[in-house]
Amino acid sequence: MDLETKLWNIKKFLWIPFENKELDNILERKFSSESEKLTVINKISQFIHYFEIFKNIQPFMQVIHACVVRALEFNFESLDFLGELLIKITLLHLIEEYIKYSNLSQKNQVLDLLTTSLERLDAQPLILNLGLLVKPLYQDEAYLNSMEKLKEIEVEYVHLSDIELEIKNEIHEWLNSVSLDLDNQEELTNQLEKKFNELLEKHGISKDTQDCSEIFQEVKEMCTMKLVLLSLEDSLENDSCEPIPIK
Secondary structure, three states: OOHHHHHHHHHHHOOOOOOOOHHHHHHHHHOOOHHHHHHHHHHHHHHHHHHHHHOOOHHHHHHHHHHHHHHHHOOOOOHHHHHHHHHHHHHHHHHHHHHHHHOHHHHHHHHHHHHHHHOOOOHHHHHHHHHHHHHHHHHOHHHHHHHHHHHHHHHHOOOOOHHHHHHHHHHHHHHHHOOOOHHHHHHHHHHHHHHHHHHHHHOOOOOOOHHHHHHHHHHHHHHHHHHHHHHHHHHHHOOOOOOOOOO
């Protein structure tokens, strides 16, 4: 089977129109030889078939496509790491989706459930267990519609002032740049508050307002989500079944 046919089969499995050239373009841009491209395609094919029992759920498969694209955009030293990278990125994304769907106020309960049920499993049962856990959210029309509306709001910035959006973007970049330490969460919260106050001063905004309090709570949730995923990632990689509590 040639490369184009294999790529078409991947797109068909993931409910992606053949004219969508996102995967094609990444392959052309990042991999010079036909043998490399074929290796990548084979690894993707093997990976997506972990989701065989969910292939009739279009929103689910389109999320898997997005995770595949994200994994391919990473700079990895060897194609030997691609299979592991595909699994890691997809699992963390699905976990994040499930936590949002379950309501962030339940994040510790969700984390306990996931680390207990997913620990020490090989890739196939690991993906199967998590797939069954998130399957209902991709069949929930109300939730899917709300996510589409949220995307529209984010694109149009309907409910966000320019300054509020800029502050959140700067906090997001800051969280990606700092070293997150689960053993020193209190210090991280203090640093976050300091950074937030610096941004308020930079934009000439008083911190003694209800709006600022609400924005700060939202950026704290951004930080909490990062810590939740880091805790879960550590628990999946190590032998311990116990997640580190998120404060």
